[in-house]
Amino acid sequence: MPHKFKLPLWFCLLIGLLSISLTGCNDSKESVQKEASLIPDSVKKYELWEPEPAPNRGGDFEEIRARGYPYDKDWENWSYAIGNGALGANLFGRTDSERIQLSEKSIANGGCYDRGGITNAAELYLDFDHPSVADYRRTLNLNDAIATVSYRAGETNYQREYFASYPDDVMVVRLSAEGPEGLSFTVRPEIPYLDSTTERDSKSANVTVDGETITLAGVIDFFKLKYEIQVRVIQQGGQLVAGSETIEILNADEVTLLMAVDTNYELKTQVFSAERLEKLDHSLDPHDRVSEKIRQAAALGFEQLKSRHLADYRGLFDRVAVDLNSQVSELPTHQLLEAYQNGQQDPYLEELMFQYGRYLLIASSRENSLPAHLQGAWTQYEVTPWSGGYWHNINVQMNYWGAMSTDLPETFEAYIRYFEAYLPLAKQYAQDYIGELYPEQLSEDPEENGWTIGNGSNPYFLPARAPHSGPGTAGFTTKMLMDYYDFTQDKAYLRETGYPALLGLSRFFARALEPTEGGLLLMNNSASPEIRHPKGGDYYKTIGSTFDQGFVWENHNDVLRAAEILGETDPFLKTIEAQIPRLDPIQIGSSGQIKEFREEDAYGDIGDPKHRHISHLCTLYPGTLINASKPKWMEAASKTLDFRGNDTTGWAMAHRMNARARLKEAEKAYDVYRKLIAEKTLQNLWTTHPPFQIDASLGLVAGVAEMLLQSHNGLIELLPALPQAWAENGSFHGLVARGNFKISAKWAEGQLRQLSIKSRSGQHCRLKYPGLSEASVYDENGQAVSFETTESDLISFSTQKGMTYSIQPAPQ
Numbered sequence: 171m172p173h174k175f176k177l178p179l180w181f182c183l184l185i186g187l188l189s190i191s192l193t194g195c196n197d198s199k200e201s202v203q204k205e206a207s208l209i210p211d212s213v214k215k216y217e218l219w220e221p222e223p224a225p226n227r228g229g230d231f232e233e234i235r236a237r238g239y240p241y242d243k244d245w246e247n248w249s250y251a252i253g254n255g256a257l258g259a260n261l262f263g264r265t266d267s268e269r270i271q272l273s274e275k276s277i278a279n280g281g282c283y284d285r286g287g288i289t290n291a292a293e294l295y296l297d298f299d300h301p302s303v304a305d306y307r308r309t310l311n312l313n314d315a316i317a318t319v320s321y322r323a324g325e326t327n328y329q330r331e332y333f334a335s336y337p338d339d340v341m342v343v344r345l346s347a348e349g350p351e352g353l354s355f356t357v358r359p360e361i362p363y364l365d366s367t368t369e370r371d372s373k374s375a376n377v378t379v380d381g382e383t384i385t386l387a388g389v390i391d392f393f394k395l396k397y398e399i400q401v402r403v404i405q406q407g408g409q410l411v412a413g414s415e416t417i418e419i420l421n422a423d424e425v426t427l428l429m430a431v432d433t434n435y436e437l438k439t440q441v442f443s444a445e446r447l448e449k450l451d452h453s454l455d456p457h458d459r460v461s462e463k464i465r466q467a468a469a470l471g472f473e474q475l476k477s478r479h480l481a482d483y484r485g486l487f488d489r490v491a492v493d494l495n496s497q498v499s500e501l502p503t504h505q506l507l508e509a510y511q512n513g514q515q516d517p518y519l520e521e522l523m524f525q526y527g528r529y530l531l532i533a534s535s536r537e538n539s540l541p542a543h544l545q546g547a548w549t550q551y552e553v554t555p556w557s558g559g560y561w562h563n564i565n566v567q568m569n570y571w572g573a574m575s576t577d578l579p580e581t582f583e584a585y586i587r588y589f590e591a592y593l594p595l596a597k598q599y600a601q602d603y604i605g606e607l608y609p610e611q612l613s614e615d616p617e618e619n620g621w622t623i624g625n626g627s628n629p630y631f632l633p634a635r636a637p638h639s640g641p642g643t644a645g646f647t648t649k650m651l652m653d654y655y656d657f658t659q660d661k662a663y664l665r666e667t668g669y670p671a672l673l674g675l676s677r678f679f680a681r682a683l684e685p686t687e688g689g690l691l692l693m694n695n696s697a698s699p700e701i702r703h704p705k706g707g708d709y710y711k712t713i714g715s716t717f718d719q720g721f722v723w724e725n726h727n728d729v730l731r732a733a734e735i736l737g738e739t740d741p742f743l744k745t746i747e748a749q750i751p752r753l754d755p756i757q758i759g760s761s762g763q764i765k766e767f768r769e770e771d772a773y774g775d776i777g778d779p780k781h782r783h784i785s786h787l788c789t790l791y792p793g794t795l796i797n798a799s800k801p802k803w804m805e806a807a808s809k810t811l812d813f814r815g816n817d818t819t820g821w822a823m824a825h826r827m828n829a830r831a832r833l834k835e836a837e838k839a840y841d842v843y844r845k846l847i848a849e850k851t852l853q854n855l856w857t858t859h860p861p862f863q864i865d866a867s868l869g870l871v872a873g874v875a876e877m878l879l880q881s882h883n884g885l886i887e888l889l890p891a892l893p894q895a896w897a898e899n900g901s902f903h904g905l906v907a908r909g910n911f912k913i914s915a916k917w918a919e920g921q922l923r924q925l926s927i928k929s930r931s932g933q934h935c936r937l938k939y940p941g942l943s944e945a946s947v948y949d950e951n952g953q954a955v956s957f958e959t960t961e962s963d964l965i966s967f968s969t970q971k972g973m974t975y976s977i978q979p980a981p982q
């Protein structure tokens with residue numbers, strides 16, 4: 171096809187047809203620039219709020235959820251979470267006795283499996299004794315990551331602001347009072363679960379007060395973890411009275427509380443590989459580090475802490491906006507949710523859930539923190555459900571599915587650091603595995619045996635195998651590592667971490683695959699996550715499950731692509747190339763389904779037909795093997811999802827949503843999104859398995875992005891799964907496509923109307939949208955850009971790094 175070249179005049183006329191505020195043809199350069207950015211006119215307010223404090227009726231030790239206790243319904247349903255990656259706090263906004271519940275990711279006891287589990291760090295109560303108040307409001311503002319409480323008691327107005335600062339690693343609360351009464355309250359800390367009867371959860375604590383600082387310090391016995399929490403009380407006006415374990419404030423105008431937490435945990439291989447009591451350096455004391463954080467924060471003062479927090483947080487959060495043609499709702503959040511549950515279609519709540527997911531990801535995973543765990547960064551439990559670990563058969567991956575496409579790759583750095591720390595032990599596991607099962611395959615060079623992992627890890631523990639999830643689990647993990655490169659185009663990362671990881675895993679797979687008589691290579695010790703024997707009972711073990719074969723396929727292909735990008739020529743790449751055609755990962759069964767197991771015939775022959783996991787569709791999402799170039803597989807995947815149904819847990823709905831988006835089944839993707847909000851969302855908009863788990867909140871972020879933009883098949887597809895409910899009018903700003911393109915688009919009446927693409931790495935750009943070959947492309951100087959087109963809906967053009975391109979689709 172010839173290169174397309176459109177005249178600027180034509181371009182101006184087209185733009186004139188659109189209802190955007192452009193000033194006419196004389197101004198075309200400026201117009202194009204304005205259009206190119208597509209920056210939303212104003213930032214929409216995303217806020218959770220309630221006219222009542224959260225109830226706080228306490229936890230119930232009798233109610234055990236996913237092995238976790240005590241279950242605290244009010245904490246899960248009503249409290250608001252803030253966090254800075256490492257540190258989390260749940261706020262109740264109470265006026266009698268405020269409860270600030272603190273979590274820190276390394277604070278762990280034995281947990282429910284006796285191999286470490288995060289546990290509630292501390293409770294801080296602020297006793298106000300304001301039993302009857304007026305004009306009460308508590309909010310969690312997502313634009314600023316600040317929570318507030320305001321009310322009137324008597325003639326006095328009280329205000330609170332809370333935030334968790336990443337740059338200064340402190341929690342900050344400012345309280346103020348205006349009126350005759352002044353601000354009087356008692357700061358009363360509590361170390362929870364000190365009376366634990368089980369040895370694996372026992373701990374010591376010492377609470378001291380020195381002037382304006384309360385210190386909580388102690389040891390959790392299981393790993394001999396030393397922890398310290400300091401609370402500094404800085405008051406203006408009034409009086410501060412230090413007790414033995416509390417601080418009382420009398421008649422102040424304003425009080426700032428600073429909280430810092432630290433432990434002797436250090437993320438390095440030793441925490442995974444050493445024996446329980448050797449994991450930590452017992453000579454380390456967190457005291458100096460905590461004191462220093464408090465000292466520095468106090469020196470900065472509230473206003474500076476706040477402006478540094480806002481600059482940091484907004485720098486991440488503001489990168490992406492999605493407008494589904496909504497109006498900001500004035501309803502309290504639980505009523506907004508109730509209306510939705512009663513069938514009201516509300517694009518504002520759908521946007522709010524998306525942005526809330528991004529907020530929760532920023533709050534629970536940062537460059538220097540441990541990754542987001544099953545509960546993000548939060549736990550009030552003594553024993554957290556499933557130990558609050560990193561589950562590698564879907565949950566931890568789902569946490570990061572939306573990180574790259576919604577321009578928060580920094581949050582994934584936490585996982586990269588975690589991965590690098592556990593990798594040496596994962597290599598040992600591969601050595602053990604091959605040595606035990608295929609001794610003739612064992613290489614003397616340990617690197618040649620690669621690495622492998624099992625399912626449920628945590629900051630102290632990495633399993634070698636999982637009873638119910640096959641070796642594909644590690645391939646599920648490397649998909650994130652490859653995606654990180656594909657989105658960021660960070661070649662140094664690919665060279666140092668991504669490629670060696672992928673290559674190492676392919677080395678392991680290559681040794682662990684067993685040749686069959688028919689010439690195939692199948693994974694033994696294979697499983698499909700959590701599927702049990704047909705008649706219940708134990709986990710189903712097999713040879714060559716779709717999950718395992720699929721992830722070998724994905725990893726093998728990704729490593730070849732990575733090698734090409736880096737110009738690597740390792741001779742082992744030839745082995746990988748030769749193995750790929752022998753994997754036979756996808757088979758269609760007699761019901762027209764994607765088989766989960768090779769020995770399955772009709773759908774549901776093996777395992778629970780309504781099972782939450784859809785691991786045999788992982789090559790549809792997050793993998794790429796099932797794609798539009800294989801319509802039969804796409805059809806079979808769709809049938810499989812129909813058979814499986816949507817009556818499932820929170821995160822499993824989020825996986826279905828992403829899978830439906832990949833199938834371009836816009837209405838079905840939307841239906842499951844609606845169901846997730848209506849059925850698995852709590853009043854504080856946390857999502858639930860149940861119990862509360864963070865993955866669905868983060869997985870739906872990817873789902874919304876995937877409905878609006880896809881980029882997994884070597885091209886960028888616009889509005890691939892736009893449902894009727896969003897079609898009339900809408901826009902997105904700043905979503906990211908693989909190749910590191912930052913994309914903004916507007917649509918109306920279901921049609922793409924404007925598109926702008928910033929090329930952040932200068933990659934070749936391939937775009938897909940119906941009729942795109944008739945479009946016009948301009949660079950940010952207003953110069954027409956020539957492009958190639960091979961099909962009517964596909965254009966491709968070279969880009970310059972840093973340049974923003976404006977694409978004007980022809981009207982359909």
Ligand code: FUC
Binds near residue numbers: 544565819859
């Ligand atoms: C996987 C899932 C469960 C749960 C657990 C934490 O094992 O199958 O549903 O999410 O992780």
